[in-house]
Structures are given as C-alpha cells and as structure tokens.
C-alpha cells in the first residue's frame with residue numbers, strides 16, 4: 001500500500017517517525033511513496049526533505065498514484081485549497097484520505113463526505129479534533145446513542161496560553177512557548193481568534209449531529225484581548241469553550257468555576273463532554289503537539305487497514 005504525505009512540518013515528520021518506529025502487523029506492506037510540500041515532491045522515503053520535482057499536491061497525485069493520501073499541510077480557511085481539490089480528486093479515484101488539516105472539512109464537510117460515500121472511498125480525520133485523543137473516532141464506538149449536547153475545550157494553544165497567564169506569564173510569553181512546543185498553527189492568529197476551535201466544533205457538529213454546517217455559520221470569539229485577573233480573584237478560570245447541540249454551535253471565552261470539570265483541564269490538554277440519552281461521557285487528553293496530532297492520523301491509518309468505515 002502506497003502513502004503520499006502532503007505537508008512535512010512538525011506533524012508530518014512525527015507521522016513518518018511513528019510509521020518507522022511502531023512495529024505494527026497491519027503496517028507490514030505500507031510504504032511512503034512520496035512526500036509533497038510547498039517546495040515540491042520527494043519520491044524517496046527519507047528524513048531530510050529534498051524535492052525531486054517542483055510540482056504541487058494535485059500533480060503529485062498523478063505522479064505517485066497512492067492508495068492513501070495523508071494530508072498534514074497547513075490549514076487554509078479561505079478556500080480549503082489545495083487540500084479540498086486534492087481530497088475530491090483522490091476520493092473520486094477510490095484513493096482514501098486521512099487528514100489532520102481541519103480547513104477542508106470545516107468548510108465543505110457535506111461535499112467531501114458525499115464524494116467519499118458515492119465513490120466507495122474513505123476519509124478519516126481523527127486528528128482534526130483533539131489530535132490523538134479520540135473525539136471523532138470515539139463516536140464510532142457509541143452506536144445508537146442519542147447525543148443531546150457536547151461542550152469542551154478544543155484548542156491546545158489557547159488553553160496553554162490561558163494556563164500560563166494564570167501562572168504569571170504575559171500573553172506574548174505564553175504564545176511564544178506554545179509556538180516553540182509545536183502547538184500553534186503556522187498562523188497563530190487562527191488559534192487566538194477562536195477560528196481553530198470553531199473549525200473543530202463545526203466538524204464535531206457534523207459528526208455528532210449530522211448538521212451539515214460550515215465554519216462560516218458558526219459564531220466564535222477568541223482570547224485576543226483577554227483579561228483573566230478578575231476571574232482568578234473570584235477563584236475561577238477563563239477557558240475558551242466550544243459548544244454544540246442540534247440547533248446551535250459556538251465558541252467563546254467563559255468563566256469556569258471549580259465545580260466544573262473543565263476547571264482542571266489545563267495546559268495543552270483538551271476535553272470533551274458528551275451528554276446523551278444514556279449517559280454523560282467526558283474525555284481529556286492532549287489537544288495539540290506534533291506527536292499527538294501525528295498519532296491521530298496514524299491511528300486512522302491502522303483503523304483504515306483493519307477495514308473500519
């Protein structure tokens with residue numbers, strides 16, 4: 001089975017490492033046949049990126065003819081391109097797609113899923129929400145549960161910044177740390193202004209409630225000019241909360257009291273609370289980090305090879 005990796009930054013490199021280091025039976029016949037970045041296509045599987053051809057991701061698809069595309073390129077929330085066209089072309093050809101890149105799914109979820117279904121191909125996207133902590137793939141193992149609402153903390157960078165600010169750092173110092181740790185988007189304003197979290201809750205709304213919505217319909221606020229001092233004095237914390245139910249989806253900073261389980265979700269950790277007709281489920285784990293995001297895609301690859309849908 002041939003993989004084509006798109007994007008070879010923090011996450012792409014961690015994914016390649018996992019593929020080489022984890023000895024998993026399902027992966028015996030899997031190989032990287034090409035890696036494409038903004039600099040071109042490399043046809044070798046080697047750590048140092050040296051392009052063989054100066055071509056783009058769509059052209060690389062013809063050149064490599066992969067069985068699976070693994071998209072770990074930067075998010076383009078304006079158009080979703082070039083990833084959006086790449087998915088649609090690949091899925092129509094029966095090539096499966098695994099992605100850590102939220103933008104195409106946050107913008108054109110219905111079109112992408114319908115294309116996959118009508119062509120018998122698959123798209124897996126666990127890493128787009130909470131990285132390697134199951135959120136999308138968690139839904140796979142909750143059959144027939146009627147979910148009423150979901151809420152959580154879905155952006156690692158902003159939760160890290162808010163936590164470090166409560167420990168005395170300035171906003172800019174905390175952001176710099178988050179960037180050094182590989183949590184932030186290439187353009188960190190996407191994290192700070194709430195856009196990244198909005199993209200994630202859009203995807204969750206589509207998975208958990210079949211809303212068929214786009215990020216452009218979601219109200220969101222970020223933590224750009226956030227003041228946390230008064231909340232801290234009251235013994236509370238400010239968290240960037242994402243919420244969705246059958247009718248509503250939003251992201252906004254909120255004051256959280258000690259009684260709320262989200263109060264203790266600090267640093268790069270993310271959390272999701274799922275309320276259903278059967279029970280309430282909470283899940284907490286890292287929401288960002290190169291290895292964590294790469295593991296989301298890596299776990300998707302194994303599920304795909306096991307024949308999951």
Ligand code: 80F
Pocket residue numbers: 006007008009010011012036037038039057072073074075081082100101102127128131154155156157158182183184185186191196287288289290293
């Ligand atoms: P990085 O900027 O290191 O690498 C991007 C790569 O994409 C580069 O190799 C670049 O050349 C390539 N690229 C850009 N445009 C391209 C194009 N048009 N064609 C081909 N290649 C292109 O980015 P990361 O950190 O490696 O992230 C990669 C993707 O994973 C992005 O879409 C992220 O949104 C996504 N992702 C990253 C996460 C992380 O922790 C987490 C999960 C998904 O919660 C948070 O705080 C979030 N900021 C993290 S979510 N790094």
